[in-house]
Amino acid sequence: xxxxxxxxxxxxxxxxxxxxxxxxxxxxxxxxxxxxxxxxxxxxxxxxxxxxxxxxxxxxxxxxxxxxxxxxxxxxxxxxxxxxxxxxxxxxxxxxxxxxxxxxxxxxxxxxxxxxxxxxxxxxxxxxxxxxxxxxxxxxxxxxxxxxxxxxxxxxxxxxxxxxxxxxxxxxxxxxxxxxxxxxxxxxxxxxxxxxxxxxxxxxxxxxxxxxxxxxxxxxxxxx
Numbered sequence: 001x002x003x004x005x006x007x008x009x010x011x012x013x014x015x016x017x018x019x020x021x022x023x024x025x026x027x028x029x030x031x032x033x034x035x036x037x038x039x040x041x042x043x044x045x046x047x048x049x050x051x052x053x054x055x056x057x058x059x060x061x062x063x064x065x066x067x068x069x070x071x072x073x074x075x076x077x078x079x080x081x082x083x084x085x086x087x088x089x090x091x092x093x094x095x096x097x098x099x100x101x102x103x104x105x106x107x108x109x110x111x112x113x114x115x116x117x118x119x120x121x122x123x124x125x126x127x128x129x130x131x132x133x134x135x136x137x138x139x140x141x142x143x144x145x146x147x148x149x150x151x152x153x154x155x156x157x158x159x160x161x162x163x164x165x166x167x168x169x170x171x172x173x174x175x176x177x178x179x180x181x182x183x184x185x186x187x188x189x190x191x192x193x194x195x196x197x198x199x200x201x202x203x204x205x206x207x208x209x210x211x212x213x214x215x216x217x218x219x220x221x222x223x224x
Contacts, residue, residue: 027065027075030055034072035119043069043127070133073123077113079144082106086148095152096201099169100194107190114185121181142170165200172196 033055037046048069052059066072085102124134146166150157176192
């Protein structure tokens with residue numbers, strides 16, 4: 001299954017691309033307005049009418065872009081970027097290198113939008129209905145990764161090893177994001193993601209985990 005549709009050549013394709021970019025910017029603007037309100041006064045206390053007023057649109061325009069209030073939090077502007085970057089990598093580049101290069105390309109965007117990503121993450125963890133939807137989004141991410149791997153490797157999307165790899169990658173990225181949120185953004189999201197992928201790349205060796213001694217934190221008496 002193709003993951004990225006290329007616009008047809010000519011004026012029609014250019015106009016279509018411009019319209020889509022304009023819609024994307026509007027979605028991002030509405031989301032930012034909503035997140036500011038959620039942070040300021042709470043998710044449940046914020047109405048769609050309030051979001052529309054801050055975003056300087058009508059409530060009906062809000063619904064043109066988002067079916068529900070939940071969806072304004074769920075909207076992820078980075079998936080299309082990551083897919084495009086992945087598909088544009090050289091065909092002879094090893095898969096593990098491809099994934100890390102895409103993360104490195106996204107680093108600047110993640111740093112720029114850190115407040116947005118953190119606000120979304122906290123809402124996913126704190127709001128029960130969003131937490132339930134988060135698992136749906138995780139499965140959607142799994143499908144995307146599975147399709148990307150299939151297209152890159154030439155394997156069938158239902159290939160067992162491919163599906164296991166896609167699920168491991170999805171879990172690794174999720175755990176990296178959770179660790180990043182726990183640190184309140186102090187630890188780099190891209191570096192944590194690359195570290196999580198290193199675990200996947202090494203085969204997630206269970207024997208090594210069982211042999212490792214538990215880490216202990218230093219207290220003041222242990223510091224020289």
